[in-house]
Amino acid sequence: MAKIPSYAAAAPKAPLGPHTIERREPGPHDVLIDILYCGVCHSDIHQARDEWGGSIFPMVPGHEIVGRVKQVGAHVTKFKPGDMAGVGCMVDSCRDCDPCRRDLEQFCQRGAAFTYNGTEMDRKTPTYGGYSTQVVVDERFTLKVPDGLDPAGAAPLLCAGITTYSPLRQWACKPGDKVGVVGLGGLGHMAVKLAASMGAEVTMLSTSRRKEEDARRLGAKGFALTSDEETFKKLAGTFDLIINTISAPHDYNQYLGMLKVQGTMVLVGVPPEAVPVSAFSLISGNRRLAGSLIGGIKETQEMLDYCGKHKIVSDVEVIPIQKINEAYERVIKGDVRYRFVIDIASLKA
Numbered sequence: 528m529a530k531i532p533s534y535a536a537a538a539p540k541a542p543l544g545p546h547t548i549e550r551r552e553p554g555p556h557d558v559l560i561d562i563l564y565c566g567v568c569h570s571d572i573h574q575a576r577d578e579w580g581g582s583i584f585p586m587v588p589g590h591e592i593v594g595r596v597k598q599v600g601a602h603v604t605k606f607k608p609g610d611m612a613g614v615g616c617m618v619d620s621c622r623d624c625d626p627c628r629r630d631l632e633q634f635c636q637r638g639a640a641f642t643y644n645g646t647e648m649d650r651k652t653p654t655y656g657g658y659s660t661q662v663v664v665d666e667r668f669t670l671k672v673p674d675g676l677d678p679a680g681a682a683p684l685l686c687a688g689i690t691t692y693s694p695l696r697q698w699a700c701k702p703g704d705k706v707g708v709v710g711l712g713g714l715g716h717m718a719v720k721l722a723a724s725m726g727a728e729v730t731m732l733s734t735s736r737r738k739e740e741d742a743r744r745l746g747a748k749g750f751a752l753t754s755d756e757e758t759f760k761k762l763a764g765t766f767d768l769i770i771n772t773i774s775a776p777h778d779y780n781q782y783l784g785m786l787k788v789q790g791t792m793v794l795v796g797v798p799p800e801a802v803p804v805s806a807f808s809l810i811s812g813n814r815r816l817a818g819s820l821i822g823g824i825k826e827t828q829e830m831l832d833y834c835g836k837h838k839i840v841s842d843v844e845v846i847p848i849q850k851i852n853e854a855y856e857r858v859i860k861g862d863v864r865y866r867f868v869i870d871i872a873s874l875k876a
């Protein structure tokens with residue numbers, strides 16, 4: 528067991544601070560990664576503050592991890608020391624159940640081992656995330672980060688990237704489709720970039736007028752303010768697909784009205800409280816309301832390769848770990864352009 532410096536939340540209301548964790552010695556199938564950068568996802572905040580319930584403390588958040596392979600086990604074939612590697616939201620699963628066999632490990636029937644706020648598959652050993660200097664992960668759950676991608680900008684692809692890529696693929700986003708993206712934050716800005724790269728005509732639906740210029744720079748053709756009731760009337764029946772990334776409770780019914788007949792709104796944002804959906808919002812126009820949780824390992828690698836080919840990374844603001852509590856407050860205020868990424872060198876200083 529190696530002792531590893533990290534930042535942890537000791538309890539739901541506690542600010543994050545320095546903490547030491549233990550990582551296992553790498554086994555025959557494991558990769559030991561020196562972490563370079565870790566993105567700050569809104570899910571880190573929801574979980575560190577126990578907003579979804581059931582959080583485990585102390586918690587070392589972080590599931591947007593990019594680093595350099597330091598050491599590999601005897602049976603590892605995909606990686607060698609020096610390679611750039613990524614770790615997303617999962618570090619293991621049973622590998623044998625129906626969802627695992629269908630490359631949907633996030634829905635493992637025995638419960639996937641999530642990167643933090645969970646346990647390994649032994650259901651005893653706690654998992655700790657990327658706000659730390661090193662991680663040890665089975666090579667099956669370790670991703671290859673394409674050469675040529677900036678490592679800080681690539682880190683958010685491991686969650687924000689796959690979480691938006693996967694529903695765009697599942698609902699077959701194609702050139703000419705009208706796609707609405709709701710909420711211009713970490714997930715939202717990746718959704719705009721990815722949908723635009725797939726040829727869709729993207730409209731940003733935001734509460735922040737000041738983000739309009741950025742939305743257009745990221746690839747949106749249209750921009751509409753959702754704080755203006757007129758928007759919902761003007762855009763009624765417009766979109767084939769809406770990717771909804773809002774992290775707080777809001778009225779889904781209003782947004783469903785902006786779908787075309789048979790259009791789909793996919794929820795990727797996870798507001799802690801439930802919100803009622805009226806049957807009328809769905810039956811008028813055979814509209815569909817769907818959800819999507821990250822993506823399996825195979826699709827995550829496909830997304831990274833796609834981003835490598837299309838030179839897509841996240842727009843990031845790199846921070847030292849000492850600024851993490853301030854960064855959380857700014858994310859909650861919607862004041863981030865568009866993902867904070869921790870420079871893990873600051874944890875070694």
Ligand code: NAP
Binds near residue numbers: 570715
């Ligand atoms: P983020 O950077 O905070 O972005 C969320 C955006 O939603 C904000 O920038 C803001 O955009 C908008 N927003 C926030 N509060 C709002 C409100 N009360 N009303 C309307 N709009 C509001 O968060 P993120 O990291 O992108 O994550 C977004 C959500 O997705 C979180 O709930 C997170 O837990 C969840 N998530 C889900 C998955 C999954 O697998 N499904 C994966 C990762 C994250 P504007 O300023 O443009 O309005």
Ligand code: ZN
Binds near residue numbers: 568569571590686687
């Ligand atoms: Zn995330």
Ligand code: ZN
Binds near residue numbers: 622625626627
């Ligand atoms: Zn399984």
